[in-house]
Amino acid sequence: MVRIDRYVLSQLLLLFGFFALVLVAVFWINRAVVLFDRLISDGQSALVFLEFTALGLPKLITTVLPIATFCAAVYVTNRLNNESELTVMQATGSGPFRLARPVLVFGVVVFVMASVLHHFLVPLAQQQLDEREAEISQNATARLLTEGTFLNPSAGVTFYTREIDAEGVLRDVFLSDRRDATEGVIYTAAQAYLIRSDAGTTLIMVDGMAQRLGTLRNRLSVANFRDFSFDISSLVRNDARAAIRARTMTTPQLLTPRAVLSEQTGQPQGVLAEEFHARFAEPLFCIVAALIGFTTLLIGGFSRFGVWREACLAFGLLILIDGARSTLVDPVRDDARLWPVLYLPVFAGAGVALFMLWLAARPRKRRRLSKEVVA
Structure with missing residues (x-):
């Protein structure tokens, strides 16, 4: 990796850490207020509140990772464009696909972090959280x-x-x-x-x-x-052992034959299939979020009025793709054989990013399309 790639990647990771920290803090405060009221009103101590908060953090982080990735890509691309650094890199012969290389590496780095969370940390934390909730309910x-x-x-x-x-x-x-x-x-x-x-x-x-x-x-x-x-046994659960669910099992455990796993957990095979493949599709969405944030601003070019139009377009595309991903959950849960559709939003987002890179590499084509849209 050349120096310019390391520079762009370092900027992306720095801004990603900032946005992730801010978003986690905002979401954590919103959740902590409700959790604090519920636990303290039930007579629990502050230590129990802190324990529940810590166990809920992995799931919370997975929620904000795609958003933080997108925000970092948009912010860094806008700053590189305003400071004419993108113009300099393009003048030295770097095409759109070459400029997207550090962004792709950035997306892969976030993908690895999200995969570790989805496959191991979130299930283990959820398992411990369910056990602690069962213990408290029977207390x-x-x-x-x-x-x-x-x-x-x-x-x-x-x-x-x-x-x-x-x-x-x-x-x-x-x-x-x-x-x-x-x-x-x-x-x-x-x-x-x-x-x-x-x-x-x-x-x-x-x-x-x-x-x-x-x-x-x-x-x-x-x-x-x-x-x-x-x-009062009916009012207080005496079984402190939480029921086995797919969400509390690590991904290697989900590799058990689906029929056997369905019998052990009591959950339909569609739910098991959705849980398993969503752990791969959701981290891949982080790569798509980074590329869409970068490519949308790249085709916009420089404007003295700012990049609000391109940023809103990128955000709209992200919401559209993520919304499509949410609508595909129920069909897979109803029929486990439909699991490939969970990856459709990822491929659709990657296709949109590739198309915009192709469009950015052909400025004449882009200007002609813009005139046609205006006309």
């Missing part, structure tokens, strides 16, 4: 033991305790069970204890009262009790 203290707050651990169930002492005894407990549409029950107790075992989780209430209201006859029954056990 009764995280879902029930919050003082002075009315909680809804499940649809139709409301729980409240005024105080939890140092020994773990719940004081002044209120439990409303409205899961049965024909009958609602309200339990109140002076004290309660949570007992967990392999069979499930049980709430033992002491010195309380049960009020049962039948909605069919509007009859209220009241009963006092010295102690009463309420099985």
